[in-house]
Amino acid sequence: MTDAPIIRRAKESDILTVCRLEALIFSSPWSRESLRAALSDGYVFVVAEQSGNTAGYAILDERVKDEAELLRIAVSPGLRGKGYARALMEYLIEHERGRGGKIMLEVRASNEAAINLYKSCGFCFSGVRRGYYRLPTEDALLMAYAPEGAQ
Numbered sequence: 001m002t003d004a005p006i007i008r009r010a011k012e013s014d015i016l017t018v019c020r021l022e023a024l025i026f027s028s029p030w031s032r033e034s035l036r037a038a039l040s041d042g043y044v045f046v047v048a049e050q051s052g053n054t055a056g057y058a059i060l061d062e063r064v065k066d067e068a069e070l071l072r073i074a075v076s077p078g079l080r081g082k083g084y085a086r087a088l089m090e091y092l093i094e095h096e097r098g099r100g101g102k103i104m105l106e107v108r109a110s111n112e113a114a115i116n117l118y119k120s121c122g123f124c125f126s127g128v129r130r131g132y133y134r135l136p137t138e139d140a141l142l143m144a145y146a147p148e149g150a151q
């Protein structure tokens, strides 16, 4: 990465781009309406911007007190391996540290890139949900991050 990306809260004008990335990246993409709903209170929806372009995004659900859930993190296929996901995760962890809560997530058992990302950000394995994912059917690994002082 040449310059550090700007990590900022998503806006209505980001929805179309994120919607396109969803369709490109995920087998069960979120709809425009679901993405729009994540702009509301109770979610932390952030984008990584580089030279005015959206490189990636992440969505954290913090409606439950003391236990946020990472719902989405993705980086544009041509821009991977440049530290954008790490920058997004660091923003979310710092944000959650301020609230003193945990971050939970589920990840496909075969998703080595995401698992390595989470491990390198301090997440630990906390369980497994057999056959949780569809298209294709696969186990979900549960991972958790607890900032210092969280129960």
Ligand SMILES: CC(C)(COP(=O)(O)OP(=O)(O)OC[C@H]1O[C@@H](n2cnc3c(N)ncnc32)[C@H](O)[C@@H]1OP(=O)(O)O)[C@@H](O)C(=O)NCCC(=O)NCCS
Residues within 6 Å of the ligand: 025, 071, 072, 073, 074, 075, 076, 079, 080, 081, 082, 083, 084, 085, 086, 087, 107, 111, 112, 113, 114, 116, 117, 118, 120
């Ligand atoms: C997972 C994903 C978000 C990583 O984004 P990225 O911007 O390429 O990741 P970064 O460049 O910030 O890498 C951070 C760390 O992740 C891990 N990682 C990233 N890509 C990896 C790969 N292809 N293989 C193994 N580990 C990888 C490494 O630990 C890396 O740290 P390092 O560079 O010091 O080795 C990206 O691959 C992606 O969008 N995948 C599809 C969507 C997805 O699976 N999302 C997660 C489930 S919701």
